Amino acid sequence: xxxxxxxxxxxxxxxxxxxxxxxxxxxxxxxxxxxxxxxxxxxxxxxxxxxxxxxxxxxxxxxxxxxxxxxxxxxxxxxxxxxxxxxxxxxxxxxxxxxxxxxxxxxxxxxxxxxxxxxxxxxxxxxxxxxxxxxxxxxxxxxxxxxxxxxxxxxxxxxxxxxxxxxxxxxxxxxxxxxxxxxxxxxxxxxxxxxxxxxxxxxxxxxxxxxxxxxxxxxxxxxxxxxxxxxxxxxxxxxxxxxxxxxxxxxxxxxxxxxxxxxxxxxxxxxxxxxxxxxxxxxxxxxxxxxxxxxxxxxxxxxxxxxxxxxxxxxxxxxxxxxxxxxxxxxxxxxxxxxxxxxxxxxxxxxxxxxxxxxxxxxxxxxxxxxxxxxxxxxxxxxxxxxxxxxxxxxxxxxxxxxxxxxxxxxxxxxxxxxxxxxxxxxxxxxxxxxxxxxxxxxxxxxxxxxxxxxxxxxxxxxxxxxxxxxxxxxxxxxxxxxxxxxxxxxxxxxxxxxxxxxxxx
Amino acid sequence: xxxxxxxxxxxxxxxxxxxxxxxxxxxxxxxxxxxxxxxxxxxxxxxxxxxxxxxxxxxxxxxxxxxxxxxxxxxxxxxxxxxxxxxxxxxxxxxxxxxxxxxxxxxxxxxxxxxxxxxxxxxxxxxxxxxxxxxxxxxxxxxxxxxxxxxxxxxxxxxxxxxxxxxxxxxxxxxxxxxxxxxxxxxxxxxxxxxxxxxxxxxxxxxxxxxxxxxxxxxxxxxxxxxxxxxxxxxxxxxx
Numbered sequence: 001x002x003x004x005x006x007x008x009x010x011x012x013x014x015x016x017x018x019x020x021x022x023x024x025x026x027x028x029x030x031x032x033x034x035x036x037x038x039x040x041x042x043x044x045x046x047x048x049x050x051x052x053x054x055x056x057x058x059x060x061x062x063x064x065x066x067x068x069x070x071x072x073x074x075x076x077x078x079x080x081x082x083x084x085x086x087x088x089x090x091x092x093x094x095x096x097x098x099x100x101x102x103x104x105x106x107x108x109x110x111x112x113x114x115x116x117x118x119x120x121x122x123x124x125x126x127x128x129x130x131x132x133x134x135x136x137x138x139x140x141x142x143x144x145x146x147x148x149x150x151x152x153x154x155x156x157x158x159x160x161x162x163x164x165x166x167x168x169x170x171x172x173x174x175x176x177x178x179x180x181x182x183x184x185x186x187x188x189x190x191x192x193x194x195x196x197x198x199x200x201x202x203x204x205x206x207x208x209x210x211x212x213x214x215x216x217x218x219x220x221x222x223x224x225x226x227x228x229x230x231x232x233x234x235x236x237x238x239x240x241x242x243x244x245x246x247x248x249x250x251x252x253x254x255x256x257x258x259x260x261x262x263x264x265x266x267x268x269x270x271x272x273x274x275x276x277x278x279x280x281x282x283x284x285x286x287x288x289x290x291x292x293x294x295x296x297x298x299x300x301x302x303x304x305x306x307x308x309x310x311x312x313x314x315x316x317x318x319x320x321x322x323x324x325x326x327x328x329x330x331x332x333x334x335x336x337x338x339x340x341x342x343x344x345x346x347x348x349x350x351x352x353x354x355x356x357x358x359x360x361x362x363x364x365x366x367x368x369x370x371x372x373x374x375x376x377x378x379x380x381x382x383x384x385x386x387x388x389x390x391x392x393x394x395x396x397x398x399x400x401x402x403x404x405x406x407x408x409x410x411x412x413x414x415x416x417x418x419x420x421x422x423x424x425x426x427x428x429x430x431x432x433x434x435x436x437x438x439x440x441x442x443x444x445x446x447x448x449x450x451x452x453x454x455x456x457x458x459x460x461x462x463x464x465x466x467x468x469x470x471x472x473x474x475x476x477x478x479x480x481x482x483x484x485x486x487x488x489x490x491x492x493x494x495x496x497x498x499x500x501x502x503x504x505x506x
Numbered sequence: 507x508x509x510x511x512x513x514x515x516x517x518x519x520x521x522x523x524x525x526x527x528x529x530x531x532x533x534x535x536x537x538x539x540x541x542x543x544x545x546x547x548x549x550x551x552x553x554x555x556x557x558x559x560x561x562x563x564x565x566x567x568x569x570x571x572x573x574x575x576x577x578x579x580x581x582x583x584x585x586x587x588x589x590x591x592x593x594x595x596x597x598x599x600x601x602x603x604x605x606x607x608x609x610x611x612x613x614x615x616x617x618x619x620x621x622x623x624x625x626x627x628x629x630x631x632x633x634x635x636x637x638x639x640x641x642x643x644x645x646x647x648x649x650x651x652x653x654x655x656x657x658x659x660x661x662x663x664x665x666x667x668x669x670x671x672x673x674x675x676x677x678x679x680x681x682x683x684x685x686x687x688x689x690x691x692x693x694x695x696x697x698x699x700x701x702x703x704x705x706x707x708x709x710x711x712x713x714x715x716x717x718x719x720x721x722x723x724x725x726x727x728x729x730x731x732x733x734x735x736x737x738x739x740x741x742x743x744x745x746x
Binding site for chain 1: 522523525527528529531532533535536539540542543544549552553554555557619622623626627629630631632634635636637639640702711714715716717718719720722723724726727728730731734735738741742
């Protein structure tokens, strides 16, 4: 009796030790992301934010089953959200199919935006309403990502949204249009919507004193600002404000055909110079560039031809500053008829963060923009070949520490040009500049994840694809199980034969 | 160690000299492949990921593991050979470990044979290799713990069929524990306990390429506890 009690005690102690050791792992644990793209690794900025949460954050991902069945992206979005929940016990992630709710349209009241999806069901093609939106709740505050479908940028969106909820304060960005004939809706819809992910975007009227509550002011076509606006900008900078200037060396009017016109020196050039940034008056052309499509009429037929166009430089990551937070994770930047910027070596806060290749060259007046006259584009190359600055930043060394960024091209955020070259990364670059200017460098560290093709589209030859499919099915469904069975039969038969032989010998 | 190896060798020979192992392995391969290529229709789904293939494994193991482990001890008991076994000059721990490793080897062979699925479709898309490594680590952990549980149930059962049913029910509970939350709408603490116990919940991390030390500790703890209890059951029987 005593022995059995002792045994029970020993078993109890051993099992308790095992349970305790396992429970201990709940406190001291680590997670290793085995994926090549580190898709399940959350940046330390997000991690710190989540670990410092005082109250619970509830994340609800409303995604339609129809979307999940047809696209792989919602699954990756779920992965990212689960990772957020894994980092901090204060974060909970829920996944809800709105079609399972009593009133699916209620999610729209939360701010989730419905999308139309063409589906074939029961042999019938029809349009279905689908959702893929995230609602984040913290205390009585709520943030909504109305439609998410890009796992690559989700971490940034989530962390920014949670950060905004924790701060319980809005961040404001002023948009000052130098060219009043170009409205936001007409020309800057993309950038306004990109910046609206982080900031409340307000339009600043010409002649209006720039309010101090603006975290940053983006000035488009700065060379066309009214002269009286420049002192207002200077004052705002003096008060510790931050300004992103985009300005041209040469005015190119697309609405009436390409007509180059030198901008000359304007008060805004003086303002930049006061902050250590000099803006050149020549056009920059580069060996690294995008093509341009030109419509031509040949034998009465209109055709579109693509020409190499050095006037549209592509800024390469290796010619950007690795140390500066804006360009440390540089995605890319496409410019259109840019000029150049240089920094005053005597102004310690100014530096170039993006430059052309060393094989770039300048074009002085008269400007030749016609892509079909390629020889003319190289006209001044021989004497001007070299590397030039394209984007400069400057921070005041004394006083409240205002920041200035100058991009030598005001076209780079225009909707029509972004669409022509598919340059979505320009928007990301503008967003990064805005973060740096509004002293939010840490959010820049929330990297954009490398994307990959998620579908089975690596083999383009239909014949080969069919062969691979057939082989995979045949091998795994028939050949492999059959081989196992045949091997077993062979082995058993051999054994039987041996035992029969052994029996006879005996 | 010698005793363990001797038992392992005997058990492995026993397994591979019986048609059951080949039938079980073939059935496993046919079922999982048919499910993946025809029922789930991997090619029509058009996603360069094998999560749906490996994701079904915890459920398949609910049947496969008992099929492999049911005979471990229950067969000896039914045939009356357990008493002879317990009198052999081999310690209980060696007996338990040897039989466990034999069942585990068979299960690992089943896992290894699934490698032909990723190999045969890899050309079609950009599969994430880290995800596949995680899936295999997950499968190994699942069979390691599941086989230990199966061995324990078998050591407590008189007949193979009761060992099979008992193991299947326990594995079914462990696999779907987290899903019970959704059905029963439990309070936070029991819900957390069920999540903690859930094989499926733990495998989900590995199935997407995340190695979490909490999952490793859970599977290791469960394996050690099940093996320890199996040995304790043998010792108790020997004492009787």
